[in-house]
Amino acid sequence: MTELREQMHSLAADGDRYSADERRNLIHAFLDALNRGEVRSAAPDGQGGWTVNTWVKQGILTCFRHGELTDMTQAGHPFYDKDTLPLRPLALNDSVRLVPGGSSIRTGAYVAPGVICMPPMYINIGAYVDSGSMVDSHALVGTCAQIGKNVHISAAAQIGGVLEPAGASPVIIEDDAMIGGNCGVYEGVRVGARAVLGSGVILNASMPLFDNINRNIIRADEDGIVHVPPGAVVIAGSRAMRGDFAGKHNLAMYTPIIVKYRDEKTDARTALEQVLR
Numbered sequence: 001m002t003e004l005r006e007q008m009h010s011l012a013a014d015g016d017r018y019s020a021d022e023r024r025n026l027i028h029a030f031l032d033a034l035n036r037g038e039v040r041s042a043a044p045d046g047q048g049g050w051t052v053n054t055w056v057k058q059g060i061l062t063c064f065r066h067g068e069l070t071d072m073t074q075a076g077h078p079f080y081d082k083d084t085l086p087l088r089p090l091a092l093n094d095s096v097r098l099v100p101g102g103s104s105i106r107t108g109a110y111v112a113p114g115v116i117c118m119p120p121m122y123i124n125i126g127a128y129v130d131s132g133s134m135v136d137s138h139a140l141v142g143t144c145a146q147i148g149k150n151v152h153i154s155a156a157a158q159i160g161g162v163l164e165p166a167g168a169s170p171v172i173i174e175d176d177a178m179i180g181g182n183c184g185v186y187e188g189v190r191v192g193a194r195a196v197l198g199s200g201v202i203l204n205a206s207m208p209l210f211d212n213i214n215r216n217i218i219r220a221d222e223d224g225i226v227h228v229p230p231g232a233v234v235i236a237g238s239r240a241m242r243g244d245f246a247g248k249h250n251l252a253m254y255t256p257i258i259v260k261y262r263d264e265k266t267d268a269r270t271a272l273e274q275v276l277r
Contacts, residue, residue: 001039004030008059015066023066027084030059030108035088037110040128041144042170050146050172050190057144057166060108060126085125109141124161130175148175148193160186160204169225188220192230194262200236201256203228210237211258231262 007026015023033039034056041056067082074087088105090096096111101119105111108125116134123129126144133151135141141153142161153159157179162170172190173179180199185191188205203209205226209218220226228234237257240246 001033004033004039005055008055008062011066012058012062015062024084027063027066031063031084034108034126035110037112037128040110040146041126042146042172050169052167052169054166056126057163060143060163061166063108063125088123118155126161126163126170136181142171144170146170146172148173148177150176151179152177153179154181154183154199156181157183158185160184160189162187169223174230188224189226189228191228192232194231195228196233196262197228198233198235201234202236202254203234203256207256209234209256209258210239213258213261229258229261232258233260233262235259 008030011018011023011026018026039056040053042050042052045051063084064082067084069080070083072079072081072086086107088107088109088111090098090105095113097116099117099119103117103119103121105117105123106125109123109127109129111123111129112131114131115129118135118137121135121137121139123135123141124143127141127147129135129141129147130149132149133147133153135153136155136157138156139153140158141147142159143163145159145161147153147159151173159173159179160171162168169188169190171185171187173185174191174193176194177191178196179185180197180201182200183197184202185197186204189203191197203226205220205224207226209226209228211218218226234256237255238252239255241251241253
């Protein structure tokens with residue numbers, strides 16, 4: 001991938017040195033590598049952390065810049081986008097269950113064999129969805145989001161996209177996590193393996209996470225990332241606001257709270273996922 005990385009850097013810096021056909025061929029090679037999962041916007045570093053591949057994000061932005069708005073209407077459904085970024089091609093041997101009903105996967109997104117896509121859902125460019133995961137109805141996997149193995153993204157959950165700045169860490173959901181219905185996981189959040197987010201939990205980098213078990217407040221680290229611990233069970237809670245006005249009106253603000261860590265009882269409640277597969 002070194003040659004492809006260098007070519008995409010060159011295309012981003014000085015696209016005029018390439019002919020139109022050369023630009024298109026290079027962009028197609030880059031998108032094909034994303035579709036196959038050979039390159040990704042962030043990847044495990046083998047030591048429990050993640051490495052952000054800035055050049056991949058820059059490459060995606062370059063695809064937008066060199067595309068032209070065109071009519072890509074299919075089966076009577078209006079579709080107008082940059083011609084460099086059509087829908088992701090899928091075939092039976094991809095072993096992805098894409099149920100009819102209005103779902104879309106943009107090209108440049110890796111969707112592994114065994115993934116289940118329930119309608120309507122959307123997976124955006126640069127995303128990586130690993131094997132055995134489910135993206136349920138009305139759920140979004142945003143730009144460059146990284147989804148591990150056997151993750152359940154429940155109905156109407158939003159996994160935010162992070163494309164700019166290019167060096168920013170994308171949203172990461174690690175293996176075997178459970179994202180409840182109507183959750184929102186946005187920029188600067190990394191959800192650890194086997195964690196469970198209850199329905200309606202909202203997480204972002206500016207929002208502290210209260211660990212009621214370990215009596216700890218989890219805030220963004222020096223890289224601006226909030227780490228949800230592996231196995232944590234998080235629910236939507238609230239805390240009282242200070243001040244005369246807030247006290248007079250009994251005001252409270254939303255806050256996510258870790259109420260337990262995953263155990264056999266929690267595993268039993270999420271076991272239905274395997275039955276559905």
